[in-house]
Amino acid sequence: MSPSRFPPPSETGDWLIDPSCGGVLAEVAEATTSGIAVVDPAQPDRPLVYCNRAFREITGYAEDELIGRNIRLLQGPDTDPATVEAIRAALETGQPVSVEVLNYRKDGTPFWNALSIRPVTDPDGRLRWFVGTCIDVTRSRRSEQELRDAQEQLTKLAAETFALAEDLDRAREEAEAARVAAENASRAKSRFLAMMSHELRTPMTAVIGMGDLLLGTPLSEAQKGFVKTLRSSADTLLTILNDILDFSKIEAGQLEMEEIDFSLHRLVEDVVQLFAVRAAAKGLSLTASIAEDTPRHVRGDPTRLRQVLFNLVSNAIKFTDRGSIEIAAWRPDPDGTDEAAGENLLLRFEVADTGIGMTEEQRARVFEAFIQADASTSRKYGGTGLGLAICKRLVEAMGGDIAVSSLPGRGTTFRFTIRSRPAEAPPAADALARPLPETLVLRSASAEDAAGRPAASLRLLLGEDNDVNRMLISAMLTRLGHRIDAVADGRAVIAALQAADYDAVLLDMEMPVMDGRSTTRAIRRMTGPASRLPIIGISADALPEHRDGHMAAGLDAYLTKPIDWEHLNAVIIDLASRPLDDRAVPVPGKADAVPERDLFARLPLVDRVKLSELRLALGSESLDGMLRLLPETAMRELTAIRSSLQGNRPRDLRQAAHTLAGLAANFGTPRMAAIARALNDHYTDPDKVAALVPLLEGVVDATSRVILDSEAGPPSQ
Template identity: 35%
Template sequence: MLAILAVGGGVSYAVYRVQKAELLDGASRDLRAATQAFERSLDHIFQPALTLSQSVLDSGVRHRKGEDLAEHFFAVVIGPVRQFEHVNGAFLGFPDGRFLHLQDLALADEIPGEGAERGQPVVRRRIIDRPDLDGSGRWQRFDHLGSRWQEATAAHRPYDPRQRPWYKAAVEGGGPVWTDAYVFASSGRLGVTYAEPIYDDSGAVWAVLGIDLSLGSLSRTLIVTAEALAGTGDLVFATDLANKMLGHPDFVAHATELDHDTEAFLARYREPGSFESLVVNAVDRPGEITEVQARGASYLATKFQLDPSRAMPLQIFLARDLQRVLAGAVATVRRNVALVFLAVVVFGVVATYAVKLRVEAAARRRAEAELIEARDIAEAATRAKSTFLATMSHEIRTPMNGVMSMVELLSLSRLDAEQRRMTRVIADSATALLTIINDILDLSKIEAGKLEIETIGFSLSEVVDGSAELLAPRAEERGLDLLVDVDPALVDARLGDPTRIRQILLNLGSNAVKFTERGGIGIRVAAADGDGRRLRFEVSDTGIGLTPEQQGKLFQAFVQADSSTSRKYGGTGLGLSICQRLCELMGGRIGVQSAPDAGSTFWFELPLEPAAAAPRCHAADLSAASVALIDLPDAVAGVAERWLRATGVTAVARLADVETAADADLRVVGCATPGLTAEALGRLGGTVALVGRRSELAALPAAVRAGAPVLLTLPLSGPTLWRAVAVALGLEAADATDVERRDDLAFAAPPVDEARAAGALVLVAEDNETNQVVVRQMLGRMGFACEVAANGRIALEMLAASGAGYGLLLTDFNMPEMDGFELARAVRGGEDAAGRRLPIVALTADALGGTEQRCLEAGMDGYLTKPIDSRKLGAVLARHLPQGLALRRPMADGPVAPAPAAAPDWDTDIFDPRSITETFGGFDREAIEFVGDASESWGPRIEEVNAALADGDVGRARDAAHTLKGATLSIGAVRLGRIAADIQDLLDAGDPETAGLMAEVLAPTLDEFRHTLPAIRRFAGQPGS
């Protein structure tokens, strides 16, 4: 029996020793892994100081002087100082005793003399600019309500930065240094200063930059990281290399006591018998795992030091209670011993149990290895998915673009009816395939969290009407009515993401058209709450409807209402899932109301803050007008009446036919009105506007169209209806090419030599030939002479050859060899010695956030966006080139060409003649020839966009799209320019896949423009071909 007990006890002890060794080894590994986790989490405390220091150096602060130096320095550092809670301040100390200091006292409990409420942020700055006369300088406090600096009343003492430890350490060390931790006088809390010398061109110290960091967040970070590690460190604290305590969980738990007397509070940790002192003395080398006896227990302890290039000299101590580490092993041995004494006769069971423990440990290790392997496989699958989607996008789009281009060319050849039907099927199938690919890529981006939602200003009516305009051809092709009803009482200017709102509307609208055989589609927008800050969009149809079971499946990815829906109508079922996720990303929700065979209403609500105080209305007073709505569908008439009353028109009548029409300033007549003849329209008198689908208006006899100066296409929008009323009242001309008399555009330019002699010659740096002509024409009509350089390099050479003759430089951003920014910097660099400053204004088709700041940093005086607003250009010329005003020559009055007899018979979204009319002073032969010549250069540019996208060269594609955008918008090719702008924006946002889809419509849109040229020539009184 004793032998059995001995054997049983020995086995139990052996199992305990094995488990203890494994647990100690595991605890040691955990402590080493924890050191890496703590090092990563502590990086955010010290990194802002290094980043802010680099930002100050990169800002060129040492090239500033006087008040400009102070304002520039404060402007650079105020954002980071206010953003990061633990960054208490930033300052510059100069060898002559000058001192600039920005201080954030948001953490201080009381700020004498400031009158701030407790807990409110107080930002102050100190300026000592005359240390020889006033060593105290002046304090200023930032007024958050007025957004300006005010003189502060806080008491202050003289301050010499040269005598401060941070200044001396940085100068003596010759590089970045961290001071020892000390108590900040401003907040009474423990902190450290990062200092770095700034040298001038001669290598002498120009100034020393200092940044104060509060160490209050150090203790909180230690606590949070320890909790995240699920008990890895039972105790964690931080000291400097001299073992002075800087961070400890007690600092958070006893913050009031710490603030009251910091030094006394820290002294307790230096007492020989304290736990912290024992751990510090026991752990000698970083990374070493040491067993420490303290508090009557045993601990495993280690320490590590932060990278001195990334943080202050700091060492972190971690300790873990061995009793907790070995708790499992102790419990096991107790259980085994009990079993031995209670069941000696079953010794074999005890041995089996010991073996079982080993097997379980091995199984656990295998399970952990399998989990790691499964994780690696899942991550590899995710990477493979992303790679596959990117490859699929490129590999499928490239041949599909070829297929679609060839089908388009084939459809223009001579085909019989059956061949034409087959080409249409091929084109529709290719388009459907590209739609499926785009949906899959969108869903992948959303799932990966890479889809960003922006908040910008936009016009609600433009987004809704623009979406309806894209849906109208398909609805008309299927014989469906399309109605747009936006509540006129809504504020039109909104803040949100117009691109994603348009995407949802187009998706819901396309579904409505697809699933509706007869009837119509309605798009309605109204307020979803009382103050109009949340809007409800509805897309309704008279289609097949949905059962409750089908409605429950709608917003699941790759799911349609049922399998028969997919077979009959096609599609992947991704669209509604994407819409739902987009709504959620924008803080909204989406739903559906439907019944079988009763149609559906899909709705979504979004928070869209108003960006204006009042709803949109016509610029002119239209309240005196009377309008008759003749033979319009009730829904259309209701929309028209609401828009009319919204702009003040109260005399609105609805009539059944033209024969009963009463007197009215404007008669809005439906195309399908019985008895609609030229004679009937002639008897009406006044102004007639015909309303109908595009195909209906195109099919009207010429005589009928001639009797109606205004044509309104369905769906009807408020602004187009308002314009018709203004035409009826004589406030606007029905002729879209009619322009107002502009006295500022009635001049001729002086000879170039005369302008050069007066220093009033304008130099234009622009690489696009179309834009060169536009700018030259516009400057000439304003009476200013100019010379043109094809790129920045040529412009710089021209300035060097005849610099004094130029009074203004207008430069594009994007040019070969040398862009506008490089040109501006080169000009400013040459002026430092010459002492003359040439005004520089940028011309750009980009109006993105940060554009103005980039211009100012490059030394420019401002920028103008393309297409150029002549009034803004005139203001620039008057401001920067006043010497040229006296040289302008009044333009001699010539014969005035007769105005065209009717409004343009093309879609002005294809070509809007107003821009070119303003540039050339009329819609004459010269302007028309320029438009035709300019359009010839767009084809190669479109080919360059497509070729670059096919090659994956995003930068070249973006530059080509940018050039195309500027050239087309400058002469009024609105639709083509808008598409080019969308492509550039998509490429800037890192979305070449969607940009590729947009690029596919460039060539058809250019063909659309070219097909319109004969009508444009006829309109201007020239031969049509």
């Protein structure tokens, strides 16, 4: 190409290319494989004034079809308007620009153009030309698309891998069939016990309560005798039911010991208050004492200790017709010289009565299951003979032992020990409750005191969905002198509290719309005095783990059906008599919403055995590629779970949890899979979901770090 191909000189006399070297530059421009074009910004519509051979080959136009025209002739229907505007703005302002733009050749075929435009100025700094270079990058663009297609194919392969992994899971599950069957049998037994507890206790509430109501109506002496027999038989049936359920649970190996801080003084006081009315009715004196050097607060299982004392004191009252029952507690080693115990505290208890006593032969058998002193004892006093067998197992589970001394006609003394530990912190509720003296001496009211004590009249709110139970509880509490408003579900309880003032709230724990736990949490979240009201839970479910879950919702007390009316009345009066401003209000806990938390923690983040199986089946390269996709995919499903939770879309939450559970299980991340399955199973339970989501977030993050950090070597837990 000769210099004559360049445009004529401009009005200023400048040349686009100096004539002295124009031939060399033109030859270089024509030889390069990159398209080169020159635009004159001084002319209207900024036309092309030069283009080299590569530019003409890329675009398919001849030179005379390009010179004098605007570069927009290369644009087409799918050219990005934003990119066009960026080019226009650069030319308008004299700025450089680099873009990839979809252009069209003369024959209409599209191509991707990597276009770079730079301004050229004269020695005075004035803009003279725009020089553009372009490269056809359609092939590299196609390669990128092919890469995306390959990634989609990899995703498809991953789905096929999931199916293969599921087959591997099924094979491993078959190998563990015996263990799973045993666990299922254990769970079935637990469910059976819970069902029997609930299904038997609920109708017994009506039987016992209606018997009490019937005794308060005009009856002939013969009718009163019939009703008393009915009432006594119902009490006996309840005792048998309680003993069988407790013993069955212990025999099944499902006895779990709690370890929390509690007030020893308060626990003994509760036992005395519970049996005070029953002892006074028989004219017995019931007292308790705790030695001065005994720790006020200890760490252990207060529920099991209370159960042992309940059994022993109940037996003492049953087998004592005159005299007294005494409870004593002390620490036999106050100086801590029991080196073998370490930090353990040895506590000793005695329950002594002046009852009928036992022979030496009877004492030898008294802790055996289904054994009583003799046949006459069973006929006269009733019972299953399980109570003391249960006490023995509970005491042994608390690291102690139990023994008995007795003489016929001279009374009986049960002695037992337990091991506990010093309390880590005094329970908050006990710290705010009424103080007790350093040496506790409690005495029950006498029969005369009990008869002459005026009844407290309180306004109570009852939430109970069963019509018969609602009528019964309302009638019994009204007879005891209280005023009752009764509703059928938790939402109605909240509405009633917003409309009126009450002294205490009684809640059935299995109500529809809002159950007892949800209602209790809702009350504790209210503002004003209503949030500090005493709340008493009532349920036919006597299993300890369920009781603990109910109490963790913020209850002040929890009673099981059939209801002991005297005990219920005493609890109501005791709680309602405490000033609201001073009482310690139970705070709903979150940890109990996820009882499986410890089970989750026992599972590994990554199952190396499962990954080894996948590696053998797929090959290391394929598996490693898929593992690199796992963190991103898991985070995507976690984001969907969060969004569903915030948007109150439980079905979407369940779907995302189900997807994540399958993904995690297939890739050998069992802890993530277990939590996701729990979310899938409990997606309608807001308390469990609220507790599980943060747990899942932490596990997804921890699992992702393990996988990403292990690319250079095998993953570890």
